[in-house]
Amino acid sequence: KQEVTQxxxxxSVPEGENLVLNCSFTDSAIYxxxxxRQDPGKGLTSLLLIQSSQREQTSGRLNASxxxxxxxxxxxxxxxxxxxxxxxLCAVYNFNKFYFGSGTKLNVKP
Amino acid sequence: xxxISQKPSRDxxxxxxxxxxxxxxxxxxxxxxxxxxxxxxxxxxxATANQGSEATYESGFVIDKFPISxxxxxxxxxxxxxxxxxxxxxxxxxxxxGQGAKYNEQFFGPGTRLTVL
Numbered sequence: 001k002q003e004v005t006q007x008x009x010x011x012s013v014p015e016g017e018n019l020v021l022n023c024s025f026t027d028s029a030i031y032x033x034x035x036x037r038q039d040p041g042k043g044l045t046s047l048l049l050i051q052s053s054q055r056e057q058t059s060g061r062l063n064a065s066x067x068x069x070x071x072x073x074x075x076x077x078x079x080x081x082x083x084x085x086x087x088x089l090c091a092v093y094n095f096n097k098f099y100f101g102s103g104t105k106l107n108v109k110p
Numbered sequence: 111x112x113x114i115s116q117k118p119s120r121d122x123x124x125x126x127x128x129x130x131x132x133x134x135x136x137x138x139x140x141x142x143x144x145x146x147x148x149x150x151x152x153x154x155x156x157a158t159a160n161q162g163s164e165a166t167y168e169s170g171f172v173i174d175k176f177p178i179s180x181x182x183x184x185x186x187x188x189x190x191x192x193x194x195x196x197x198x199x200x201x202x203x204x205x206x207x208g209q210g211a212k213y214n215e216q217f218f219g220p221g222t223r224l225t226v227l
Binding site for chain 2: 032034036041042043044045046049051089091093096097098100101103
């Protein structure tokens with residue numbers, strides 16, 4: 001069964017810092033990997049989708065990479081802002097199911 | 111992308127009662143999902159809502175407790191039956207949008223925050 005792990009569980013950084021969130025998965029037979037953002041008590045907002053054949057995707061200050069063979073993805077956030085404070089989840093998709101990590105709770109201090 | 115709305119956004123219910131949550135999508139989609147997110151936890155898939163047939167439930171979830179309807183390609187409901195305080199969670203519906211497995215992107219509704227007293 002696919003297992004998805006996110007490290008660290010929580011991260012607190014000062015505003016302006018560049019940071020990296022990690023996601024690992026045990027079964028490399030995935031169709032794609034998706035990064036989400038979740039604000040407290042809210043639904044999930046899709047940030048980036050990386051197809052299995054892609055190595056990375058970029059959107060604004062966000063860059064996500066995928067190394068399928070090693071079962072890893074990273075989400076890079078440049079020049080972090082207090083508005084980036086949220087929980088970030090990764091999910092892998094295979095066999096018609098999404099498998100979610102437990103998330104990284106990010107706090108960006110002004 | 112897909113825009114998804116859920117009703118109600120939150121509710122406080124008494125033990126033993128039932129609540130029906132609605133999920134409306136702005137476009138026709140084949141696959142719709144229902145998730146539960148307990149406090150401080152990640153998402154757990156309850157079931158896949160299939161249009162025109164019974165929902166497909168994950169291990170640990172049963173139709174009697176979580177009946178699901180999917181009358182068309184833009185709408186679904188999830189009922190939480192005979193509620194107990196352990197059912198207090200955020201319930202989320204999601205849809206798959208894309209052409210083919212590699213391109214399938216999941217979009218979520220805003221969630222329904224349920225508190226059972």
